[in-house]
Amino acid sequence: xxxxxxxxxxxxxxxxxxxxxxxxxxxxxxxxxxxxxxxxxxxxxxxxxxxxxxxxxxxxxxxxxxxxxxxxxxxxxxxxxxxxxxxxxxxxxxxxxxxxxxxxxxxxxxxxxxxxxxxxxxxxxxxxxxxxxxxxxxxxxxxxxxxxxxxxxxxxxxxxxxxxxxxxxxxxxxxxxxxxxxxxxxxxxxxxxxxxxxx
Amino acid sequence: xxxxxxxxxxxxxxxxxxxxxxxxxxxxxxxxxxxxxxxxxxxxxxxxxxxxxxxxxxxxxxxxxxxxxxxxxxxxxxxxxxxxxxxxxxxxxxxxxxxxxxxxxxxxxxxxxxxxxxxxxxxxxxxxxxxxxxxxxxxxxxxxxxxxxxxxxxxxxxxxxxxxxxxxxxxxxxxxxxxxxxxxxxxxxxxxxxxxxxxxxxxxxxxxxxxxxxxxxxxxxxxxxxxxxxxxxxxxxxxxxxxxxxxxxxxxxxxxxxxxxxxxxxxxxxxxxxxxxxxxxxxxxxxxxxxxxxxxxxxxxxxxxxxxxxxxxxxxxxxxxxxxxxxxxxxxxxxxxxxxxxxxxxxxxxxxxxxxxxxxxxxxxxxxxxxxxxxxxxxxxxxxxxxxxxxxxxxxxxxxxxxxxxxxxxxxxxxxxxxxxxxxxxxxxxxxxxxxxxxxxxxxxxxxxxxxxxxxxxxxxxxxxxxxxxxxxxxxxxxxxxxxxxxxxxxxxxxxxxxxxxxxxxxxxxxxxxxxxxxxxxxxxxxxxxxxxxxxxxxxxxxxxxxxxxxxxxxxxxxxxxxxxxxxxxxxxxxxxxxxxxxxxxxxxxxxxxxxxxxxxxxxxxxxxxxxxxxxxxxxxxxxxxxxxxxxxxxxxxxxxxxxxxxxxxxxxxxxxxxxxxxxxxxxxxxxxxxxxxxxxxxxxxxxxxxxxxxxx
Numbered sequence: 001x002x003x004x005x006x007x008x009x010x011x012x013x014x015x016x017x018x019x020x021x022x023x024x025x026x027x028x029x030x031x032x033x034x035x036x037x038x039x040x041x042x043x044x045x046x047x048x049x050x051x052x053x054x055x056x057x058x059x060x061x062x063x064x065x066x067x068x069x070x071x072x073x074x075x076x077x078x079x080x081x082x083x084x085x086x087x088x089x090x091x092x093x094x095x096x097x098x099x100x101x102x103x104x105x106x107x108x109x110x111x112x113x114x115x116x117x118x119x120x121x122x123x124x125x126x127x128x129x130x131x132x133x134x135x136x137x138x139x140x141x142x143x144x145x146x147x148x149x150x151x152x153x154x155x156x157x158x159x160x161x162x163x164x165x166x167x168x169x170x171x172x173x174x175x176x177x178x179x180x181x182x183x184x185x186x187x188x189x190x191x192x193x194x195x196x197x198x199x
Numbered sequence: 200x201x202x203x204x205x206x207x208x209x210x211x212x213x214x215x216x217x218x219x220x221x222x223x224x225x226x227x228x229x230x231x232x233x234x235x236x237x238x239x240x241x242x243x244x245x246x247x248x249x250x251x252x253x254x255x256x257x258x259x260x261x262x263x264x265x266x267x268x269x270x271x272x273x274x275x276x277x278x279x280x281x282x283x284x285x286x287x288x289x290x291x292x293x294x295x296x297x298x299x300x301x302x303x304x305x306x307x308x309x310x311x312x313x314x315x316x317x318x319x320x321x322x323x324x325x326x327x328x329x330x331x332x333x334x335x336x337x338x339x340x341x342x343x344x345x346x347x348x349x350x351x352x353x354x355x356x357x358x359x360x361x362x363x364x365x366x367x368x369x370x371x372x373x374x375x376x377x378x379x380x381x382x383x384x385x386x387x388x389x390x391x392x393x394x395x396x397x398x399x400x401x402x403x404x405x406x407x408x409x410x411x412x413x414x415x416x417x418x419x420x421x422x423x424x425x426x427x428x429x430x431x432x433x434x435x436x437x438x439x440x441x442x443x444x445x446x447x448x449x450x451x452x453x454x455x456x457x458x459x460x461x462x463x464x465x466x467x468x469x470x471x472x473x474x475x476x477x478x479x480x481x482x483x484x485x486x487x488x489x490x491x492x493x494x495x496x497x498x499x500x501x502x503x504x505x506x507x508x509x510x511x512x513x514x515x516x517x518x519x520x521x522x523x524x525x526x527x528x529x530x531x532x533x534x535x536x537x538x539x540x541x542x543x544x545x546x547x548x549x550x551x552x553x554x555x556x557x558x559x560x561x562x563x564x565x566x567x568x569x570x571x572x573x574x575x576x577x578x579x580x581x582x583x584x585x586x587x588x589x590x591x592x593x594x595x596x597x598x599x600x601x602x603x604x605x606x607x608x609x610x611x612x613x614x615x616x617x618x619x620x621x622x623x624x625x626x627x628x629x630x631x632x633x634x635x636x637x638x639x640x641x642x643x644x645x646x647x648x649x650x651x652x653x654x655x656x657x658x659x660x661x662x663x664x665x666x667x668x669x670x671x672x673x674x675x676x677x678x679x680x681x682x683x684x685x686x687x688x689x690x691x692x693x694x695x696x697x698x699x700x701x702x703x704x705x706x707x708x709x710x711x712x713x714x715x716x717x718x719x720x721x722x723x724x725x726x727x728x729x730x731x732x733x734x735x736x737x738x739x740x741x742x743x744x745x746x747x748x749x750x751x752x753x754x755x756x757x758x759x760x761x762x763x764x765x766x767x768x769x770x771x772x773x774x775x776x777x778x779x780x781x782x783x784x785x786x787x788x789x790x791x792x793x794x795x796x797x798x799x800x801x802x803x804x805x806x807x808x809x810x811x812x813x814x815x816x817x818x819x820x821x822x823x824x825x826x827x828x829x830x831x832x833x834x835x836x837x838x839x840x841x842x843x844x845x846x847x848x849x850x851x852x853x854x855x856x857x858x859x860x861x862x863x864x865x866x867x868x869x870x871x872x873x874x875x876x877x878x879x880x881x882x883x884x885x886x887x888x889x890x891x892x893x894x895x896x
Contacts, residue, residue: 012786015417019339023413030405030447037451037481041466048472125464129472132464136455154828167834 024174028181042133050128055197064194067110074103075183078176090164104149111142206812212364222362252790254341256326259348263323270315277308286703290691301687302370309373317493320635325435331744332429334420334759339413345794347407353802354400361392369393377467377478395805398453408442422762429742434499437527438492449485483534491530497634501587505569507738508584509576515568525561539607540614548607555605582656586637589664597625618678621671644732648749654869655719662712669705673698722875741769754785757849785840793830
């Protein structure tokens with residue numbers, strides 16, 4: 001009897017995981033559609049520069065490449081963190097996600113550095129439609145990274161305090177999905193915004 | 200310092216015109232009345248614990264109905280104000296509204312009716328009925344559901360906030376077309392209120408839609424495959440899939456417009472490379488599918504009603520589903536027909552024109568499946584069926600007008616005319632609103648435990664139909680005659696005034712219909728003992744929601760049956776009732792106030808965005824984040840009802856439930872209008888101390 005109830009509870013938990021995982025995928029798709037609007041806007045408006053330099057004069061390709069590599073690496077370390085979570089290894093989870101967190105922070109720092117340089121040179125989102133679209137697209141991604149970091153930070157604190165329980169592992173799974181998703185979006189930003197500026 | 204504390208808010212924002220003072224006073228009086236009543240009855244704890252913090256989709260559904268009902272009256276008042284102005288304002292007479300105020304009214308009318316009435320009623324129905332129909336106990340994420348509801352409430356408050364602070368709503372039309380909605384042409388706060396009321400409630404809609412997709416796809420009773428799913432659930436699924444597809448576009452577009460206004464960006468401005476037509480494209484990419492998001496659940500309601508009231512299985516069930524899927528798919532590729540006149544070129548216009556005409560095919564399939572279901576059925580002309588019959592006539596006419604508008608050369612003539620306005624009102628009132636009314640009449644016994652008064656319901660229906668025809672046939676005619684929409688004044692030589700007067704009279708008849716609907720509910724409450732639904736199955740229903748008592752217990756079905764066919768409950772009845780099974784422990788979600796807190800902070804943040812109050816923006820956003828973290832890292836979210844407790848509840852409940860449905864119900868026992876008036880007058884006279892002589896002395 002006891003095992004039967006245990007079994008029921010377990011399947012209840014598994015069903016919840018299944019549902020929430022699916023729902024989170026749907027959410028990611030809605031977020032992707034929001035990015036689709038921003039990409040479309042950027043594509044339409046990018047040539048409306050009204051006197052500010054072309055993007056290939058503005059961008060530093062090595063910086064964008066560095067950002068890309070950092071974010072890709074952070075996705076990899078997040079994957080390693082999830083493997084550790086599967087093994088139930090709390091220390092490794094904290095280590096790998098800690099590294100992911102720092103890489104994410106570095107990425108965000110580099111992005112803000114690029115933004116502040118533009119603004120310093122007088123190229124702001126008020127300058128023209130093209131820069132409005134650029135700042136909005138890249139900035140929205142940055143905002144997502146920020147919320148991912150916030151989420152990661154709190155999750156790590158709770159794991160450190162409460163240990164790796166089932167709800168927290170579920171949250172980590174969703175978080176890593178979110179993180180990989182942002183990586184995919186960034187690959188498109190890198191291609192469409194940065195690389196195509198030099199095409 | 201003052202600017203830091205209050206942003207752009209100052210004494211000018213306080214009400215100082217007749218309509219803002221009136222609106223504010225009405226809201227304050229209404230709120231005072233409600234608060235006073237609750238305090239007097241000492242119901243605060245009950246209200247908070249049983250209703251406001253509830254995660255039960257049935258209670259959330261009812262709360263949606265109540266708020267949407269109030270908003271329907273508010274939006275209806277706007278409609279009458281528009282019609283009154285237009286009936287008066289011809290030639291030398293300029294009516295009673297200024298042009299600017301008139302523009303704000305039609306903008307508010309559109310927003311309120313689409314977002315805060317139709318959308319909310321649809322969400323209310325889905326909340327209440329879908330979990331019951333698929334044999335689920337609650338939603339996949341009960342928390343997201345309350346959050347969605349309270350974000351909607353925040354949107355409702357936001358859209359009415361301009362009465363008290365600001366004094367102006369957007370004067371831009373319901374979609375705030377750019378560049379008119381930019382700061383260059385709309386410097387006031389009206390458009391900001393517009394943005395944030397839609398933004399907040401729109402995010403709630405996205406969350407709600409994700410939740411229902413999860414629920415419908417993952418939580419159906421065992422054996423209920425997609426091809427055995429009730430049609431209302433199918434319609435809701437199609438609708439929610441469309442909602443997650445297009446509501447993110449609305450969110451993004453509103454943000455872009457907000458950035459233009461708040462941060463001085465140039466997406467849709469007239470200068471520095473902004474592209475206003477991009478706004479039109481983006482907003483209609485959401486706006487057109489939105490109509491179908493409202494329509495598809497209404498289609499589902501009609502399918503349920505037709506099948507039940509014709510005492511037949513739904514004919515061509517799969518074609519009906521394919522029709523709904525077809526509508527959903529095509530609806531995403533027709534948005535450009537809203538602006539053929541943009542000048543996108545003949546080929547683009549031809550493509551979207553053809554797509555728009557094609558959408559009539561799956562819609563006709565739906566209409567034919569309903570008619571085929573009625574064929575050789577034993578039809579009962581109950582009130583829900585009347586609404587269905589009204590719908591099918593009105594909707595077909597509106598649909599044909601739509602096909603006409605889809606022809607680009609014709610559209611060049613009819614664009615922005617009253618013909619178009621008449622067309623979409625035929626669709627949204629005749630399709631969506633009639634569907635909502637049909638659904639409310641149909642499911643009311645399930646929700647309240649007693650059915651609605653049929654007699655007064657019929658009167659209300661006929662007022663609506665007659666009033667509707669009287670308003671919108673002249674509107675079609677005027678459109679053909681060349682009247683453009685949104686006119687606050689026209690020349691007497693046009694000869695349009697009689698038509699406008701006719702429209703006003705029709706509007707008044709509709710208002711009488713609305714009043715009768717209120718009377719219908721009140722009269723039903725007065726007679727509720729006689730109208731009580733003791734069986735849980737007053738219409739001889741076919742789907743699972745009728746398999747439980749009215750109203751259902753919190754967990755819906757105590758034992759979830761194995762489904763073997765569509766019309767599952769009807770099959771069970773044929774075989775002599777639901778299969779008996781052992782009660783098991785039930786996991787139920789605990790109530791939470793997190794949705795209320797998060798929505799309150801979201802409201803503060805958006806209010807601060809409207810008035811540029813930076814510190815309040817920070818407070819709002821930090822508040823949202825903190826509440827979210829507190830909620831997501833709280834693991835104590837469920838309670839368990841043991842099998843013994845379930846058995847106890849069920850025994851108590853089943854005591855009242857008679858097993859056999861009552862045969863041959865007689866509508867004549869329903870109170871008539873005359874009887875209702877006599878009772879109310881007697882009561883009112885008694886209240887002021889006058890008694891009629893017949894009561895002795």
